[in-house]
Amino acid sequence: MTIKSYAKAVNEAHEQLLASDERVFVIGQGVESPWCVGTTTLGLVARFGSERVIDTPISEAGVTGAAIGAAMAGMRPIVFHPRMDFMYLAMDQIINHCAHWYYMFGGRVNVPVTIRGIINRGNEQAAQHSQSPFAMYVHVPGLKVVCPASPYDAKGLLVAAVRDDNPVLYIDDRWLYTLEEEVPDEIYEVPLGKGRVCREGSDVTVVAVSYLVREAMKAADILASERISVEVIDPRTLKPLDIDLIVNSVKKTGRLVVADPDWPCCGFSEHVAAAVYSRTFNILKNPVQFVTLPDAPVPAGTSLEKAYFPDKSDIFQAVKHFFAE
Amino acid sequence: MNNCLCPPPPEFRINRIDDSKLKWLLLTMMRIREFEERVAELVIEKKIITPCHLYTGQEAVASGVCHALRKDDYLFGTHRSHGHYIAKGGDLKAAMAEMFGRATGCSKGRGGSMHLVAPEVGILGTSSIVAGSLPIAVGTALAESIRGTGRVTAVFHGDGVPEEGIWHESANLAALKRLPVIFICENNLYCTHMALDKRRVHDNLHRVAKEHGLESVVVDGNNVPDVYYAARDAVNRAREGYGPSFIECRTYRWRGHVGPNYDVDLGLRNQDELDAWVARCPIKHFAGFLVSIGILSKNDVEEMQRGVSFEIEEAVSFAVSSPFPDPADLTRYVFKGGASNDD
Known part of the structure; x- marks a missing residue:
């Protein structure tokens, strides 16, 4: 057990998921950019290579759809959006496709994708760079939504999200990135659906x-x-x-x-x-x-x-x- | 004649396809035609309620492409995917039962005509959102590229799709990462009610794809061997790691955008244009060709037609005798395992 920051806990969850499960990969715009994902993807490309830690063009909808498709093919992708504001561009993929797919096809194809929406607000970033719209996703049948508020939960919920057989929206908050507490060094889950x-x-x-x-x-x-x-x-x-x-x-x-x-x-x-x-x-x-x-x-x-x-x-x-x- | 290419009847050139494969191509087209025309009757009789976007006239595209695919290759389709489902090997009874909203349907009565699935033959679903399945197909290709399996993904879409932004995102991503995916554009000259020349300044879909970095060809979508050869080349390229392709198949849907009508009475297109394309029927011409080169006799063709009619009638009987889904299961399949509404 070591004292770790929220950002470090998120980073460690990614690292341990990639190391322990070959189906896991990370994809999103800015994966190699330290400011886009606030150190949470630091070192991942160096350790796991650009085939499994994939930086992409901005294309929010296309990249989200690609993660959804890869999940249907049995992978466990984590697709992230450096700001939740930009996720609106992927709404059709998230709702019409990702969330509805399992039901629409009678339970025959599931979509075990983790969509990571990062809240990044403050410092005069204004209306299009500050949003945290949880509720519109909670509204959608077929989508699970988690929102960790501590370093311990940040790590454990990401692991649980990736291991879940359903689409999970994982919302982390950059205002919490420097928050510190004891976080186990080994990989663990915080169960979904438990407050x-x-x-x-x-x-x-x-x-x-x-x-x-x-x-x-x-x-x-x-x-x-x-x-x-x-x-x-x-x-x-x-x-x-x-x-x-x-x-x-x-x-x-x-x-x-x-x-x-x-x-x-x-x-x-x-x-x-x-x-x-x-x-x-x-x-x-x-x-x-x-x-x-x-x-x-x-x-x-x-x-x-x-x-x-x-x-x-x-x-x-x-x-x-x-x-x- | 408005917006009609009116090309001459297809001319068939075959090279290194054995007789059984030629017969499979014809049989598959006949099976799709019979399915669609029977569905059209059942819609007119109000026995099928789900909105059916019929594939009649375009059979050569699905048949030619799917003949180039392995059983474990992936396929994604659209709102107009009965033909893709049948050509890839999806179960006819399960498809017909889905038309009737029955529990035995391929999507257990949750999907309807526009949402067909058959994972056992690589069909992971069809999306009725225009261009919606494009990035998802890029995603299965990405998964197989990471795994290095050589499995290929084929995604069908209409000629309206390059008018959606996500088509461009998907094409760019596929080309950038050299993914094993094939975009098959069924250019039937209409997007819902709108003719191509009312939607685009240029008739240049394949060139747009080429500029994104996809290998791009145009073929006569009513010529099943030509479609097959183009698909085979694209599949080989994809399997060997050379990246994505785009195949524009020029064809025509006989019936209107949705349902059994022809949309001539609505003034959306004219009878001469429809007649010209009906005269280019992909099945009639290909059957005639196989008879002319002695692979089949006229009797053989008639025999095949009887067999297909029997199969489809069997599927209808299966569907109408199947139970409806239990309303107690209304919220089943919202989540898989471990949460509410478990399966």
């Missing part, structure tokens, strides 16, 4: 996604000093969702905040709220509170950007709202 209680509490349940897990933990620390006990849950997999874990927590606390750095309309946060309401309506003490992005594109200027992305203070306020009066 994690990051902190136990009794007054409020906060379900947080991506970088907001860390912010929720900070908010919980502050709230503890005010004698408000917060339970923080990281679902880790957005689909299939570990709804029982969330519902059981809400049954205990009676209050729910969902903190999800995505747009609010038909978003993941509304999905969680609906799932919880339909199962626990009679025991909720207050209406569910949401911490999301505003229903607006991402601005460039730092002052606007700061207002746009929620942090620990927004989660703190949402929890405090329950105890106003």
Whole structure:
């Protein structure tokens, strides 16, 4: 066990997957470019060669489709998009083809591809270089979606995604790349569809996604000093969702905040709220509170950007709202 | 005559194809024709509901190409793929049952006419999104290139496909990585309702492919030996690692874009043009040629036709007597194993 950064954990998962399974290959635009994938593919070409670590033209749709086809042929490709914003160009391949294929052909051809969408925001990058649209993928039948918020999960979820027989969208977040914790040196899986209680509490349940897990933990620390006990849950997999874990927590606390750095309309946060309401309506003490992005594109200027992305203070306020009066 | 090349009837030149292969080419074309014409009747009778894009008139393309492929080579198709499925060796009963939405269909009633599959003969699926299966075919070729197996991928597409951006991405990627994939462009002169000259400034699909770095040829898509020879050359190149090819097959679909109508009544094309292409029937001319060189007698051809009709009727009987999928299984096959909706 060694202390590793989130970026190192992602890099190590790639390396160990490539070393342990000859069906695995990595393909995407900028695989040899250190700034495109933020060191997460560093050293892979040197060790495994350009036949298995393949840099490509920009062609998002074509390259994603090629990974999908290779998966149908029995490979285990990881195709990445240096920014999730650019993945929109591959939507037809991801939804009409990748996600529908297994069902559309009666279970006769499966697509074990891992699509890696990287969130890269901040520093005044504006609306087309800052997005984290989880929900529109969660909406699609046939696609699993994972969103690791810690180095340990970043490694284990990537391994599990690649080993899964279905298409998995793996969303990693560059705001977390420098986060460090103990990460096992050997290869391991974090099971898909299993959430994690990051902190136990009794007054409020906060379900947080991506970088907001860390912010929720900070908010919980502050709230503890005010004698408000917060339970923080990281679902880790957005689909299939570990709804029982969330519902059981809400049954205990009676209050729910969902903190999800995505747009609010038909978003993941509304999905969680609906799932919880339909199962626990009679025991909720207050209406569910949401911490999301505003229903607006991402601005460039730092002052606007700061207002746009929620942090620990927004989660703190949402929890405090329950105890106003 | 609008947008019609009206070339002369196909002239057949054969070289080093043995008799059994020539008979297979004819039989396969007849089987496709019988399947499609029977489906057309069943659509008119409203016994088949799924939208059927019929392949009648284009039989030489699928037959000629698939004859050059091995059983384990991959094939990807389109919304108009009954012919590709049959020529590659897909099971007729399973295809007909899919037309009827039955549990015994090749896609277990989930796919319909536009989504046929037969992995046992290399058909990993057909996409009804125009150009949608192009990059996927490049992907199976990439997989086999990494593995070094020599398996080749054939992907069929229409003449509207180079109007989609992803065709260019796929062609470029295939050429750049020298992948073993063959793009077969069935240029039937129409994309849905639109004639080629209303969609492109130049009639130059094969030249566009060539500029992307694909080996590129044009053949008479109604001449089954010519299609076969072009496909054989492309397959050999691909198998030996020389990279991708593009074959433009000039042909014509007799029926309209979708369904059994001819689209003449809608003013989309004129009767003279249709008649000219019906006169160039790939099956009639090739059968006549095989009779003229003594490989088959007229009786042999009639016998083959009876056999094919029997096969298709058997497939229809199988389909109509098959059960519908169980609604309790509605969400089966969303995910494979380990999650909700397991198989």
